[in-house]
Amino acid sequence: MDRRSFCRTTLSASIAAALPMLPGCEKQVPVAVKVDTAIRGISLSGAELELEKAAVRELGESMTGPVLLSGHPQYDSVRRVWNGMHDKRPALIARCMNSQDVSNAVTFAQERELLTAVRGGGHSWPGKSVCDDGIMIDLSLLNAVSVDPEVRRATAGGGALLYGLDSAALTHGLITTAGVVSHTGVGGFTLGGGFGRLNRKYGLAIDNLRSAEIVTADGKVRHISDDNEADLFWAIRGGGGNFGVVTAFEYQLHPFKRNLLSGNIVWPVAQARDVLEFYAEWYPGKSDELYVGPTMATMPDGTGIILMEVVYNDDPVAGEKELAPLRKIGKPMDDGVKMQDYLVMQTQQDAAFGHGVRSYIKNGMVKTITQELIDAMIESYVNDPRLALFTHTAGGAVKRVGEMDTAFPHRNAETMIIVGGGWLDPADDESVIAMSRERYQKLEPYTGGYYDNIDFDGAKAINNYGPVYERLSQIKGAYDPMNLFRLxxxxxPAT
Ligand SMILES: Cc1cc2nc3c(=O)[nH]c(=O)nc-3n(C[C@H](O)[C@H](O)[C@H](O)COP(=O)(O)OP(=O)(O)OC[C@H]3O[C@@H](n4cnc5c(N)ncnc54)[C@H](O)[C@@H]3O)c2cc1C
Incomplete structure (x- = not known):
């Protein structure tokens, strides 16, 4: 069964119907650089730069992958990122195929203090992986995933996508925590933390990261782990793309039966209070094997729904037993929880979150789903297919890692609550963003900190990193004192 069929056959994958459908990504083909004119660039401080033709040509010749300039037939498709709100035009795009290419591109940028964007899977909500007039270091050709089943490890290129990681691991009866939309990049996803439907059992993606290959601002290729440059390895586990360009991630894998009890239970939104009140009382203390997370959305025909995503990662008989009370709540419109391939869940939202959708998002970390938060969730519901309220469930193994053990400090949260908007018409930008903000304002008082990886406006790193910020700033100062990696x-950087 192909990926599209997965989406179509999962009738209860109602989220997939709740946001507009758009075409998937295009296949990229390498081409050679051609430099005829001087190129205008922009520096890290915003000053105009002239990029010498000879230097750009030299960069192109030094790389295995191509360097693209405006006017090249592939330039527009490569500069495009997932969120259609961002339409930026880099001065040049270095399409890297190995760590030496990345090193050459980083050195080119660093020597000129050229504004630098690093693109993994291109799914940054605020569009941080592309810039106007700077260099885009594009990793999308560096996307291979290999698995060593003997030691249960997977190695993914810095531009690999989550589908590649999931499917390569599953081939060997193994898995690690990956996110819920399979065309997201492993790069940004992992560096920011990495939530997914298995995180209660196996922890976040960063908790499974065993080593990485990274090109730092000085152009050096480093192999980092707990045993080698441990400070830097600590920093990339939650500190995002601040410390360099990661060209390879090595993950711990776990034995896994891909056919598992999973699916969605859907109720009319009128039953949201019953469902959420039950969930808030019932879910805490459930096993790490059980992942259940609510979504409130509006179908394209205007039907409001509350949906629970379910994945039970163990013996289905035990899962049925644990899940039984939830299935008895109210009168579901649809109960799609059954034995099915893990990739059905992992790809069910791919089409709904298609490339090119215009999107805005806010989120906050929640320790307890209180009665007040439930009231706010219901009060903030808007009957509009362009808006939805999602959650990422944490707890379990995520919570058992110490606050300072990685650079992701929000370990005590049980849930992440997310308000998102997705639309197609640029004329709707202002109104949908305003509605999303208004909706989130009602929820924010019940949150503490947010997940950097899915926030649109997040410019408050110092507050949000809290207790780990000081150490991050020291490490940033040691490895990237000029703040080359600022997008x-x-x-x-500490001075
Ligand atoms: C549809 C959708 C679904 C999502 N679902 C989940 C989810 O289930 N769980 C979750 O935790 N998050 C989720 N996210 C958030 C996601 O993790 C972040 O948007 C993440 O930054 C995307 O990574 P990327 O490589 O695709 O993005 P990019 O836009 O390429 O990069 C994002 C940031 O990371 C940097 N970066 C990327 N790759 C590298 C690299 N190899 N080395 C150094 N820096 C790099 C970029 O410079 C940029 O600052 C989702 C996002 C979207 C749009």
Whole structure:
């Protein structure tokens, strides 16, 4: 069964119907650089730069992958990122195929203090992986995933996508935590933390990261782990793209039966209070094997729904037993929880979150789903297919890692609550963003900190990183004192 069929056959994958459908990504083909004119660039401080033709040509010749300039037939498709709100035009795009290419591109940028964007899977909500007039270091050709089943490890290129990681691991009866939309990049996803439907059992993606290959601002290729440059390895586990360009991630894998009890239970939104009140009382203390997360959305025909995503990662008989009370709540419109391939769940939202959708998002970390938060969730519901309220469930193994053990400090949260908007018409930008903000304002008082990886406005790194910020800033100062890697949730280098 192909990926599209997965989406179509999962009738209860109602989220997929709740946001507009758009075409998938295009296949990229390498081409050679051609430099005829001087190129205008922009520096890290915003000053205009002239990029010498000879130097750009030299960069192109030094790389295995191509360097693209405006006017090249592939330039527009490569500069495009997932969120259609961002339409930026880099001065040049270095399409890297190995760590030496990345090193050459980083050195080119660093020597000129050229504004630098690093593109993994291109799914940054605020569009941090592309810039106007700077260099885009594009990793999308560096996307291979290999698995060593003997030691249960997977190695993914810095531009690999989650589908590649999931499917390569599953081939060997193994898995690690990956996110819920399979065309997201492993790069940004992992560096920011990495939530997914298996995180209660296996922890976040960063908790499974065993080593990485990274090109730092000085152009050096480093192999980092707990045993080698441990400070830097600590920093990339939650500190985002601040510290360099990661060209390879090595993950721990776990034995896994891909056919598992999973699916969605859907109720009319009128039953949201019953469902959420039950969930808030019932879910805490459930096993790490059980992942259940609510979504409130509006179908394209205007039907309001509350949906629970379910994945039970163990013996289905035990899962049925644990899940039984939830299935008895109210009168579901649809109960799609059954034995099915894990990739059905992992791809069910791919089409709904198609490339090119215009999107805005806010989120906050929640320790307890209180009665007040439930009231706010219901009060903030808007009957509009362009808006939805999602959650990422945490707890379990995520919570058992110490606050300072990685650079992701929000370990005590049980849930992440997310308000998102997705639309197609640029004329709707202002109104949908305003509605999303208004909706989130009602929820924010019940949150503490947010997940940098899925926030649109997140410019408050210092507050949000809290207790780990000081150490991050020291490490940033040691490895990137000029703040070359600034297009991210930025950490100021300590001087
Ligand atoms: C549809 C959708 C679904 C999502 N679902 C989940 C989910 O289930 N769980 C979750 O935790 N998050 C989720 N996210 C958030 C996601 O993790 C972030 O948007 C993440 O930054 C995307 O990574 P990317 O490589 O695709 O993005 P990019 O836009 O390429 O990069 C994002 C940031 O990371 C940097 N970066 C990317 N790759 C590298 C690299 N190899 N080395 C150094 N820096 C790099 C970029 O410079 C940029 O600052 C989702 C996002 C979207 C749009």
């Amino acid at each position: 991210n949730s930025n950490i100021a």
